[in-house]
Amino acid sequence: MSRFTISSISNFVTNIVIILLTFSVFSCSSIKESAEQQTLYQALGQQQGIERLVNIFIKKLGQDKQIFPYFAKASVSHFRQGFISHICEASDGPCQYEGDNMVDIHTGMNINEADFNRVVELLVLAMEEAGIDYPIQNKVLAKFAPLRGEIIKI
Numbered sequence: 300m301s302r303f304t305i306s307s308i309s310n311f312v313t314n315i316v317i318i319l320l321t322f323s324v325f326s327c328s329s330i331k332e333s334a335e336q337q338t339l340y341q342a343l344g345q346q347q348g349i350e351r352l353v354n355i356f357i358k359k360l361g362q363d364k365q366i367f368p369y370f371a372k373a374s375v376s377h378f379r380q381g382f383i384s385h386i387c388e389a390s391d392g393p394c395q396y397e398g399d400n401m402v403d404i405h406t407g408m409n410i411n412e413a414d415f416n417r418v419v420e421l422l423v424l425a426m427e428e429a430g431i432d433y434p435i436q437n438k439v440l441a442k443f444a445p446l447r448g449e450i451i452k453i
């Protein structure tokens with residue numbers, strides 16, 4: 300009689316299934332943990348990813364009839380640098396935004412609600428074009444939403 304009975308084969312198969320299930324549970328939980336441990340800065344692709352996003356954003360600001368007039372006399376390179384370090388710091392990256400505060404910069408521009416919303420819309424379109432996932436887009440927007448009151452004219 301063979302040493303491999305039906306029951307020993309089925310025990311063997313059961314053990315393999317248990318090992319595979321255990322492995323997949325552990326690997327899933329470690330993937331989940333590493334995604335949760337990522338800072339927003341890392342999720343945005345760090346310095347390189349943020350620079351790429353801001354370049355796309357600036358292109359969109361420059362092409363937008365509603366918003367371009369605000370930037371007509373601004374220094375693009377100064378805005379670019381300031382916006383990059385602002386996003387970098389807000390996303391817990393290794394940078395410190397050293398520009399003026401949001402109220403001082405935007406006071407006198409008479410920015411209304413519709414124009415603020417349009418700039419946010421252009422930022423979303425830029426994130427879309429940069430291939431940034433929706434949950435990450437929402438985290439970026441959550442960082443900027445509280446600035447609304449500092450930027451829109453009272």
Ligand code: HEM
Nearest residue numbers: 369370373374378381382385398399410414415418443446
């Ligand atoms: C959450 C929304 C916004 C954020 C986080 C933001 C942030 C910034 C930052 C970081 C700078 C660069 C400042 C520096 O380094 O000195 C800047 C400049 C500027 N922002 Fe905003 N901004 C926002 C909304 C807007 C809106 C809605 C407008 C106009 C419709 C606007 C118009 C400008 C202009 C024209 C400059 C350039 C000023 C200059 O250098 O002459 N911003 N903004």
